[in-house]
Amino acid sequence: SSERDAADDDALDPITPEALAEHDGAESCWKAIDGRVYDITDYLPHHPTPEAVILEWCGKEASEAWHNKRPGVPHSPRAEGMLESYLIGRLVDEAGEPVEPEAAARIDESTDEAGNGEAADATARLSPAEDERLHRALLGLPLDGRYRGVFGDGGEMQVNVQFDLRDGVLSNVSYRHLAYRGVDYRALDEEDDLYPVWVQHQRLAEGLEGQPLTAIFALHEPERLAEDIDGYSGATLRGNKVHSAFRDALNRGVYSWP
Numbered sequence: 001s002s003e004r005d006a007a008d009d010d011a012l013d014p015i016t017p018e019a020l021a022e023h024d025g026a027e028s029c030w031k032a033i034d035g036r037v038y039d040i041t042d043y044l045p046h047h048p049t050p051e052a053v054i055l056e057w058c059g060k061e062a063s064e065a066w067h068n069k070r071p072g073v074p075h076s077p078r079a080e081g082m083l084e085s086y087l088i089g090r091l092v093d094e095a096g097e098p099v100e101p102e103a104a105a106r107i108d109e110s111t112d113e114a115g116n117g118e119a120a121d122a123t124a125r126l127s128p129a130e131d132e133r134l135h136r137a138l139l140g141l142p143l144d145g146r147y148r149g150v151f152g153d154g155g156e157m158q159v160n161v162q163f164d165l166r167d168g169v170l171s172n173v174s175y176r177h178l179a180y181r182g183v184d185y186r187a188l189d190e191e192d193d194l195y196p197v198w199v200q201h202q203r204l205a206e207g208l209e210g211q212p213l214t215a216i217f218a219l220h221e222p223e224r225l226a227e228d229i230d231g232y233s234g235a236t237l238r239g240n241k242v243h244s245a246f247r248d249a250l251n252r253g254v255y256s257w258p
């Protein structure tokens with residue numbers, strides 16, 4: 001009952017949002033969930049997603065994220081049991097009063113804006129390829145499955161990608177088609193002048209393998225994914241088109257179920 005919870009909470013160490021915010025990384029990761037604070041540092045390497053998914057919430061009010069590991073899908077009772085073993089305290093304001101999750105989320109935001117101007121500026125300066133929050137907002141969180149999508153221009157289909165999504169992570173990224181002005185890049189020989197462009201596009205695909213879906217925004221800055229991009233300046237295919245094909249695939253929805 002809520003009475004018993006309140007009594008339990010009184011026995012817990014009081015922790016302020018400011019103290020919480022100091023433990024915001026892999027070396028020490030605290031999270032506030034439903035008014036309680038958990039030190040999940042030791043659990044980070046064991047979480048079944050790329051670490052970035054839960055690292056993002058270190059030092060923060062994370063109730064929303066915890067209750068929606070995917071939109072509308074809470075963690076399992078098993079996960080809840082694990083979480084309780086990392087309990088270290090309860091979230092309180094300066095007056096020692098419990099902080100409701102929504103109020104705590106607001107404190108997170110205001111310390112970014114007012115108390116921590118530099119961090120806020122850094123966020124404002126993020127390139128579109130790095131802004132994970134923007135990426136999530138733009139994509140929503142699509143279902144698991146196999147996807148196919150195309151980019152076409154000037155009456156020609158140029159890019160056709162296929163990939164699998166599992167828990168928001170990309171795998172089996174491949175091109176079903178890659179062509180420009182009648183040149184089929186997948187059919188080129190190593191001696192061909194345009195062969196490096198095909199290699200670069202393969203690198204782009206490899207660079208996305210195992211990454212969260214949000215990584216597709218890096219295709220706008222392909223040098224992030226493919227080391228040797230010399231041929232890019234003069235290239236006829238590029239990351240923007242591959243990005244567009246990914247977005248087409250997501251708009252179409254799952255092509256086939258896993």
Ligand code: HEM
Binds near residue numbers: 066074077
């Ligand atoms: C607060 C931020 C967190 C986010 C955004 C998050 C997100 C996720 C995601 C996306 C999955 C995989 C998808 C799925 O199973 O359907 C997952 C699974 C899981 N997570 Fe988290 N997680 C968070 C925190 C934690 C914490 C703190 C723990 C444990 C101390 C934890 C334990 C687990 C476990 C055991 C699973 C396996 C599936 C389950 O039992 O529900 N997670 N989480």
